[in-house]
Amino acid sequence: MAEPTLFDLSQPGKRCITMPQPARAPEQYLPEGQLRAEPPALPEVSEPEIARHYARLAAWNFNVDRNFYPLGSCTMKYNPRASEAIAAEPGWARLHPATPEECMQGALRLMRDLETWLAAILGMDAVSLQPPAGAAGEFTSLRVFRAWHDSHGDTARRRVIVPDTAHGTNPASVARCGWDVTVLTSDEEGRVSPDALRDVLGDDVAAIMLTNPNTLGLFETHVLEIAEMAHEAGALMYCDGANLNALLGHARPGDMGFDAVHVNLHKTFSTPHGGGGPGSGPIAVVAKLEPFLPAPRVRRAGEGTRTTGGEGALEWDWDRPQSIGKVQAWFGNFLVAVRAWAYIRSMGAEGLRQATEDAVLAANYIRRALEGELDLPYPATCMHECVFSAKTLADERGVHAADIAKRLLDYGIHPPTMYFPLIVEEALMIEPTETESKATLDQFIAAMREILRDAAEQPDLLHEAPHTTPVRRVDEVNAARKPVLRWQKT
Ligand SMILES: Cc1ncc(COP(=O)(O)O)c(C=O)c1O
Numbered sequence: 001m002a003e004p005t006l007f008d009l010s011q012p013g014k015r016c017i018t019m020p021q022p023a024r025a026p027e028q029y030l031p032e033g034q035l036r037a038e039p040p041a042l043p044e045v046s047e048p049e050i051a052r053h054y055a056r057l058a059a060w061n062f063n064v065d066r067n068f069y070p071l072g073s074c075t076m077k078y079n080p081r082a083s084e085a086i087a088a089e090p091g092w093a094r095l096h097p098a099t100p101e102e103c104m105q106g107a108l109r110l111m112r113d114l115e116t117w118l119a120a121i122l123g124m125d126a127v128s129l130q131p132p133a134g135a136a137g138e139f140t141s142l143r144v145f146r147a148w149h150d151s152h153g154d155t156a157r158r159r160v161i162v163p164d165t166a167h168g169t170n171p172a173s174v175a176r177c178g179w180d181v182t183v184l185t186s187d188e189e190g191r192v193s194p195d196a197l198r199d200v201l202g203d204d205v206a207a208i209m210l211t212n213p214n215t216l217g218l219f220e221t222h223v224l225e226i227a228e229m230a231h232e233a234g235a236l237m238y239c240d241g242a243n244l245n246a247l248l249g250h251a252r253p254g255d256m257g258f259d260a261v262h263v264n265l266h267k268t269f270s271t272p273h274g275g276g277g278p279g280s281g282p283i284a285v286v287a288k289l290e291p292f293l294p295a296p297r298v299r300r301a302g303e304g305t306r307t308t309g310g311e312g313a314l315e316w317d318w319d320r321p322q323s324i325g326k327v328q329a330w331f332g333n334f335l336v337a338v339r340a341w342a343y344i345r346s347m348g349a350e351g352l353r354q355a356t357e358d359a360v361l362a363a364n365y366i367r368r369a370l371e372g373e374l375d376l377p378y379p380a381t382c383m384h385e386c387v388f389s390a391k392t393l394a395d396e397r398g399v400h401a402a403d404i405a406k407r408l409l410d411y412g413i414h415p416p417t418m419y420f421p422l423i424v425e426e427a428l429m430i431e432p433t434e435t436e437s438k439a440t441l442d443q444f445i446a447a448m449r450e451i452l453r454d455a456a457e458q459p460d461l462l463h464e465a466p467h468t469t470p471v472r473r474v475d476e477v478n479a480a481r482k483p484v485l486r487w488q489k490t
Pocket residue numbers: 073074133134135136167169211215240242243264279281
């Protein structure tokens with residue numbers, strides 16, 4: 001039976017709570033043709049009905065508070081309630097971004113603190129919190145690189161080298177920036193080799209984008225040599241820092257020779273994402289790139305020409321002639337920054353270091369437990385995630401990575417990332433994060449073993465999975481290409 005929508009529940013005259021009359025836009029300011037003749041046909045339902053409706057929909061959804069969510073490359077760690085409570089404080093949550101600087105000193109201080117801490121964690125000199133996602137951080141950094149090259153009259157550089165393991169946003173950001181992508185094939189160990197790089201490096205290369213650790217979960221061991229080669233060729237080094245959860249307190253992109261890096265606050269610094277909230281992809285750069293960062297930047301009052309307060313006061317610096325400009329409305333997704341600030345404060349330096357150790361330990365625990373059961377094309381000790389392949393199973397039994405993933409849903413576990421990175425056929429990419437207990441990891445391993453046994457003995461059980469979810473297999477291609485986004489009367 002189809003689940004009722006709010007429109008199906010609607011009965012004339014039913015009401016939820018009574019809200020105060022909203023301020024109305026004076027009708028004379030609205031264009032004639034846009035005025036409604038009739039009120040909109042919104043559903044009329046009681047408060048319990050609407051509460052139950054949304055509770056039911058929420059129960060359909062999988063989320064990180066429900067169970068294990070090992071979605072590789074997404075770092076679905078638990079989002080601490082303390083950070084949520086702090087971000088919900090009205091002083092942060094209701095602060096209007098147009099508030100005069102002298103009345104938002106606390107917010108400026110928080111942003112300044114977060115910039116300082118991220119710079120220390122990353123080994124960089126300056127940070128911008130403006131980009132609203134990892135992909136936006138990549139794009140912003142490439143724009144900064146371009147402005148830097150241009151400022152030297154070096155305008156002929158058009159190519160950016162991107163390894164074949166990179167996340168799809170890397171080449172997309174290059175294209176958005178008007179540059180061309182040169183794909184670099186990884187070596188048999190799954191890493192970038194200096195020899196392969198030598199063949200494609202030239203004086204028309206603007207940058208190399210490297211993800212470290214890469215999306216196979218492997219540390220790029222040649223990174224220092226690669227950075228040296230890039231700089232000798234006049235190119236800049238970009239670090240896709242989406243996998244920073246593997247490095248906290250142990251290694252810093254700045255010490256590896258990178259000139260810029262983005263961080264996904266919504267992954268590493270534990271803020272809700274994946275439909276649960278907006279993201280934030282701050283970038284950090286070396287000193288020579290600082291003048292090109294997006295405007296405005298927080299500075300100490302009096303450092304420039306204007307002053308807005310006494311000693312210690314902070315203000316916005318808009319007077320940045322070399323800046324690439326703004327990349328996001330206002331100052332970035334501020335409440336994500338508040339959560340990240342709260343997370344770093346509550347963890348401390350030692351806690352962050354421990355988080356990385358536990359994340360790497362958890363990934364290797366799973367890698368070792370399942371290495372005899374699935375193919376492991378790149379078997380080295382991994383960092384924060386491990387990538388298996390269901391290729392043998394697909395060839396011999398017709399059971400694919402997607403079938404295993406769907407069957408996991410019947411065990412109440414979110415599937416791993418599938419079919420990525422692209423260089424692994426039938427990939428299953430598992431990132432457990434540090435926030436899961438050993439008992440949860442063991443439960444996952446036991447579920448995987450049972451599923452793989454069933455794959456051999458009764459493959460149709462997997463082909464038809466999931467069996468227990470409210471929605472079975474969705475038509476993913478049609479859902480993406482022809483989404484039905486509006487309720488339609490049947
Ligand atoms: C390695 C890597 N780089 C970049 C991104 C892009 O980040 P975002 O989704 O915040 O744009 C992701 C996202 O999953 C990623 O895993």
